[in-house]
Amino acid sequence: MRYDRRYRKLDQYRFIVWFLSLPLLVYGLFVVSPFLQAFFYSMTDWTGYSSDYNFVGFDNYERMWNDDKFWDAARNSVLLLVIAPLITLAMGLFFAYMLSAGGRSRGHGVSGVAGSKLYKIVYFFPQVLSLAIIAVIWARIYSPRSGALNAGLETVGLDSWTREDWLGSSWAIWCVLVVLCWSFVGFYVVLFSAAMSAIPTEIYEAARLDGAGRSVTFFRITFPLTWETVRTGWIYMGIQALDAFALVNVMVPEHGMDVLPSYLFEKSFRDAQAGYATTIGVALFLITLLFAAVMMRLGRRERIEF
Amino acid sequence: MRSNLNRRSLLTRSAAAGLFTVPAVGALAGCASGGGDDGPVERGEETDDNPFGVDPEAELEVVIFDGGFGDQYALDAEEIYQATYGSVQHDKTQEIASRLQPRMVQADPPDVINNGGADAMDIAALIRNDQVLDLNELLDAPSLDDPNVTIRDTLMPSTVEMGQFGSQEVWRLNYAFTVYGQWYSRTALDRLGVEYPRTWDEMLAVCEAAKREGMAGWTYAGQYPYYFNFTLYPFIAKIGGADVMRAIDNLEPNAWRHDAVKSAFEAYHELAARGYVLRGSPGMTHEESQDEWNEYRALFIPNGSWVENESRRNTPEDFDMAVGPPTGLDSSDAMPFETLWASAGEPFFIPADAANPHGGLEFLRIMLGQASARNFTELVSSLTCVRGAADDLDLPPGLASAKEAFEAAGDSLIVPRLPDWYKQLNNEEVGGAIATMMAGDIDPEEAINRCQRAADATAQDDSIQKFQHV
Numbered sequence: 090m091r092y093d094r095r096y097r098k099l100d101q102y103r104f105i106v107w108f109l110s111l112p113l114l115v116y117g118l119f120v121v122s123p124f125l126q127a128f129f130y131s132m133t134d135w136t137g138y139s140s141d142y143n144f145v146g147f148d149n150y151e152r153m154w155n156d157d158k159f160w161d162a163a164r165n166s167v168l169l170l171v172i173a174p175l176i177t178l179a180m181g182l183f184f185a186y187m188l189s190a191g192g193r194s195r196g197h198g199v200s201g202v203a204g205s206k207l208y209k210i211v212y213f214f215p216q217v218l219s220l221a222i223i224a225v226i227w228a229r230i231y232s233p234r235s236g237a238l239n240a241g242l243e244t245v246g247l248d249s250w251t252r253e254d255w256l257g258s259s260w261a262i263w264c265v266l267v268v269l270c271w272s273f274v275g276f277y278v279v280l281f282s283a284a285m286s287a288i289p290t291e292i293y294e295a296a297r298l299d300g301a302g303r304s305v306t307f308f309r310i311t312f313p314l315t316w317e318t319v320r321t322g323w324i325y326m327g328i329q330a331l332d333a334f335a336l337v338n339v340m341v342p343e344h345g346m347d348v349l350p351s352y353l354f355e356k357s358f359r360d361a362q363a364g365y366a367t368t369i370g371v372a373l374f375l376i377t378l379l380f381a382a383v384m385m386r387l388g389r390r391e392r393i394e395f
Numbered sequence: 396m397r398s399n400l401n402r403r404s405l406l407t408r409s410a411a412a413g414l415f416t417v418p419a420v421g422a423l424a425g426c427a428s429g430g431g432d433d434g435p436v437e438r439g440e441e442t443d444d445n446p447f448g449v450d451p452e453a454e455l456e457v458v459i460f461d462g463g464f465g466d467q468y469a470l471d472a473e474e475i476y477q478a479t480y481g482s483v484q485h486d487k488t489q490e491i492a493s494r495l496q497p498r499m500v501q502a503d504p505p506d507v508i509n510n511g512g513a514d515a516m517d518i519a520a521l522i523r524n525d526q527v528l529d530l531n532e533l534l535d536a537p538s539l540d541d542p543n544v545t546i547r548d549t550l551m552p553s554t555v556e557m558g559q560f561g562s563q564e565v566w567r568l569n570y571a572f573t574v575y576g577q578w579y580s581r582t583a584l585d586r587l588g589v590e591y592p593r594t595w596d597e598m599l600a601v602c603e604a605a606k607r608e609g610m611a612g613w614t615y616a617g618q619y620p621y622y623f624n625f626t627l628y629p630f631i632a633k634i635g636g637a638d639v640m641r642a643i644d645n646l647e648p649n650a651w652r653h654d655a656v657k658s659a660f661e662a663y664h665e666l667a668a669r670g671y672v673l674r675g676s677p678g679m680t681h682e683e684s685q686d687e688w689n690e691y692r693a694l695f696i697p698n699g700s701w702v703e704n705e706s707r708r709n710t711p712e713d714f715d716m717a718v719g720p721p722t723g724l725d726s727s728d729a730m731p732f733e734t735l736w737a738s739a740g741e742p743f744f745i746p747a748d749a750a751n752p753h754g755g756l757e758f759l760r761i762m763l764g765q766a767s768a769r770n771f772t773e774l775v776s777s778l779t780c781v782r783g784a785a786d787d788l789d790l791p792p793g794l795a796s797a798k799e800a801f802e803a804a805g806d807s808l809i810v811p812r813l814p815d816w817y818k819q820l821n822n823e824e825v826g827g828a829i830a831t832m833m834a835g836d837i838d839p840e841e842a843i844n845r846c847q848r849a850a851d852a853t854a855q856d857d858s859i860q861k862f863q864h865v
Contacts, residue, residue, distance in 0.1 A: 134858070136517075136523070136524060137520075138496060138499055138500065138516065138517070138520045138521055138524055138526065139500055139502075139521075139526055140500055140502075141524055152858070231678070232675075232678060232679070232683065233674075233675035233676075233677065233678035233679065234674075234675035234678070234679060234683060234687065235683070239675075252678075253617075253674060253676070253677045253678060253834060254617055254677035254678035254834055255678060256618075256678060257617060257618065257620075257677060257678060257834075258677075258834065342617075342618040342620075343619070343822050343823050343826070344620060344822070344823045344827030344830055345827075358492060358514075359818065359819065360517065360818075360819055360858075360859075361516075361517035361519070361520030362858055365858060
């Protein structure tokens with residue numbers, strides 16, 4: 090009996106369960122249960138100011154469905170979700186490739202452009218700053234009167250491109266997009282550089298010997314071999330873009346654009362509609378879940394070992 | 396090999412559970428129940444000196460918003476309180492809602508709350524939940540300085556009104572008194588050799604004169620375009636009468652389509668269309684626009700009487716700040732030129748669940764005494780809601796002119812309630828429409844349509860509590 094295979098297996102599971110029970114309990118209590126509670130509160134008219142509330146069923150969901158402001162915010166969020174990772178990751182890949190394989194080839198092996206180590210550090214700078222600081226700095230840059238953007242456009246003779254208001258107009262979403270990409274691209278340069286340095290130089294050498302140019306090398310070798318990292322980066326960046334709360338909240342004036350998290354915040358803490366805000370939170374949760382699921386499924390391919 | 400597989404499937408499962416850590420949902424949930432433990436303080440014997448029957452032993456807890464006014468004035472008032480009654484626990488914070496909302500939920504709030512700043516709690520929601528104490532008892536109590544006069548009779552007009560939300564109960568006491576209007580520099584007007592404009596034609600002429608000198612007529616805080624409301628609302632009332640503004644406050648159908656609103660919007664739009672507005676204003680914060688104004692780059696700015704204290708560091712010595720009522724349209728205006736938006740701000744309230752509400756009432760009674768009110772004006776150069784408290788004080792130029800403008804207005808006071816009854820409608824929708832119009836992207840008609848649509852949406856939204864002027 091003791092030496093039965095099934096018993097051994099049970100024993101093994103029991104060990105693992107025992108081992109993990111405490112962290113799982115803490116996780117369930119402080120992470121999973123608030124989420125379940127959130128589903129419940131999304132069906133109440135709770136104001137957030139007292140412990141009284143009424144159960145209203147799916148009223149909040151119906152209201153959300155007919156709420157134009159919600160859809161505006163959702164559209165902005167999804168726009169960022171799609172475009173921000175695209176730009177950030179493309180730039181990250183390009184810079185990382187230039188830093189690790191963009192230099193003059195010196196007979197054998199590959200090297201980055203001159204001063205690539207310094208660039209790597211410089212690119213990473215924004216990552217060190219808190220998003221709130223970045224938002225304040227960029228709000229100054231976009232400031233119409235004294236900001237660097239308008240001044241810069243005037244200096245290069247593009248006077249007609251200057252605007253009296255960047256962040257309160259329909260340009261706001263693009264302004265936020267630029268800052269979002271700027272602040273995260275350095276992180277991906279470093280991440281992708283690490284992934285690229287793991288590719289054996291022999292592969293590059295062989296490609297060079299076969300007469301492959303830089304772009305062929307990149308699309309046939311570097312990109313496929315760093316695919317796993319790119320995909321992980323995509324999910325991470327997507328979630329960052331879906332948030333964008335700090336940037337929008339600090340930079341964009343109240344009458345300007347909203348993204349889902351900032352709309353949620355306003356409903357909850359300005360308009361005292363915590364119940365409805367929770368409904369928006371649930372919607373945000375579902376969008377995130379959907380995004381992660383799609384990304385996990387998309388482009389799953391054989392892992393290449395080297 | 397098998398154990399390897401097991402571990403992997405375990406990791407997969409925990410990773411799936413990990414997906415639940417998506418941001419933002421959980422944060423709202425974990426805080427909806429609980430209960431206070433301190434029992435309420437019993438009401439003691441009521442005497443002439445102690446009309447609320449404060450227990451001299453009970454502790455009082457006061458939380459002050461630490462904004463432009465600081466908290467020294469409250470500390471001074473607390474000293475007076477402590478001379479007679481128990482000790483005061485004093486707290487100051489900029490994060491009123493973040494700090495106090497959990498305590499409101501737990502029914503364990505402080506005794507007096509100065510509910511100010513950008514992070515103030517939504518008083519309408521608190522009232523709906525019966526969490527606020529009615530202050531009528533305070534208003535009917537004898538004042539500190541003269542036992543024969545009730546506190547109600549010592550207050551500036553609109554103070555009681557600002558504490559009401561569609562019924563006779565007075566839920567909050569607004570302590571500071573703000574005069575809104577067109578702020579300007581007397582020096583700048585003198586340099587141009589012009590008088591303060593009383594009609595819109597005069598306004599356009601003054602702006603034209605300024606433009607010839609390379610100066611803009613107006614600037615404003617484009618990031619907070621609802622600053623425009625400070626002059627726009629009384630302007631509307633002046634053209635069409637106070638009822639137009641009351642209809643807007645009451646969210647009546649087509650209230651925004653009144654001719655007076657149309658004239659006011661067209662007048663403001665003309666400023667922008669003729670190039671009298673300082674370039675870049677649409678994207679400025681209130682501080683940036685005030686700085687430009689202080690540097691004589693623009694003549695007028697819509698603002699409130701806190702601006703003198705707020706922009707003090709950048710105001711030139713010779714600026715000679717002043718405020719005037721909003722310029723009228725022409726001789727057909729329904730209300731006199733002096734018509735002004737002046738109202739009490741900086742709200743204080745006593746939570747219904749407070750442990751020592753009588754102490755809170757007594758504290759507010761002390762604040763409403765002449766000594767504390769004068770002290771407030773001297774400390775932060777703002778008027779208070781206490782009548783006559785600033786009469787023989789030596790006031791800085793802006794505040795002195797605000798006082799003059801207020802006295803000249805007499806009964807022609809406008810107190811729009813849109814900003815505190817329907818904050819989102821006022822700040823975001825009306826503000827947004829005005830911002831877009833002043834930036835030249837839409838015409839006045841479209842701006843009015845946007846305001847009306849937003850007002851209708853608010854009127855139909857069941858989740859927003861509605862109020863009516865009483």
